[in-house]
Amino acid sequence: MTTEQVLQLFRESGALLQGHFILSSGLRSPVFLQKARVFMHPDKAEKLCRALAEKIRAEGYGGVSQIVSPAVGGIIPGYETARHLGVPAIYTERVNGVFELRRGFELAPGEKVIVVEDIVSTGLSIRECIEAIRKLGADVVAAACLIDRSGGEVDIGVPLVALARYKVPAYPADALPPELAAIPAVKPGSRGLA
Numbered sequence: 001m002t003t004e005q006v007l008q009l010f011r012e013s014g015a016l017l018q019g020h021f022i023l024s025s026g027l028r029s030p031v032f033l034q035k036a037r038v039f040m041h042p043d044k045a046e047k048l049c050r051a052l053a054e055k056i057r058a059e060g061y062g063g064v065s066q067i068v069s070p071a072v073g074g075i076i077p078g079y080e081t082a083r084h085l086g087v088p089a090i091y092t093e094r095v096n097g098v099f100e101l102r103r104g105f106e107l108a109p110g111e112k113v114i115v116v117e118d119i120v121s122t123g124l125s126i127r128e129c130i131e132a133i134r135k136l137g138a139d140v141v142a143a144a145c146l147i148d149r150s151g152g153e154v155d156i157g158v159p160l161v162a163l164a165r166y167k168v169p170a171y172p173a174d175a176l177p178p179e180l181a182a183i184p185a186v187k188p189g190s191r192g193l194a
Contacts, residue, residue, distance in 0.1 A: 001051035006164035012032040020183035027120045027170035035118045039076045052163045053084030059161050061142045064112045068128040078116040091131050109137030121149045123156040151179040
């Protein structure tokens with residue numbers, strides 16, 4: 001699946017938004033990818049995650065025992081990608097601001113896993129998820145996402161398999177271009193969830 005095909009599924013779902021957005025990282029952007037609008041359509045989520053699983057295999061990372069995702073955004077793509085890889089899907093949740101496994105989820109020391117996320121901008125959630133997994137002694141062989149908003153520039157400390165790379169500008173709040181500063185900002189993300 002090409003980047004344009006991925007973006008077309010977002011457009012068809014009303015999930016490729018234009019305006020002035022406050023991202024979960026705190027950066028500002030004229031583009032927001034509202035993946036929940038895509039995930040509400042099981043056929044579109046299945047198509048994207050099947051293609052991501054195929055890309056994970058093609059890049060040599062298919063031999064893992066589990067998929068681990070950061071909650072909340074990574075749960076659906078993690079589950080659906082794991083289904084296509086034929087492995088279980090678990091997720092980390094924030095407890096007092098730090099990711100950890102809950103709900104009886106477990107990882108064995110040395111177990112090989114992949115972290116699957118929805119959209120990567122700065123890579124903060126993936127890095128925090130990787131840290132939680134490594135504390136348990138498991139081996140994160142790679143991470144994967146549907147869209148890498150950094151266009152391949154983000155460093156998460158492990159290889160990143162991205163179904164699509166889509167460079168989207170992002171700016172600190174005090175360094176906005178005039179055309180973005182003239183539009184009221186909205187915060188559609190979910191980082192503030194407990």
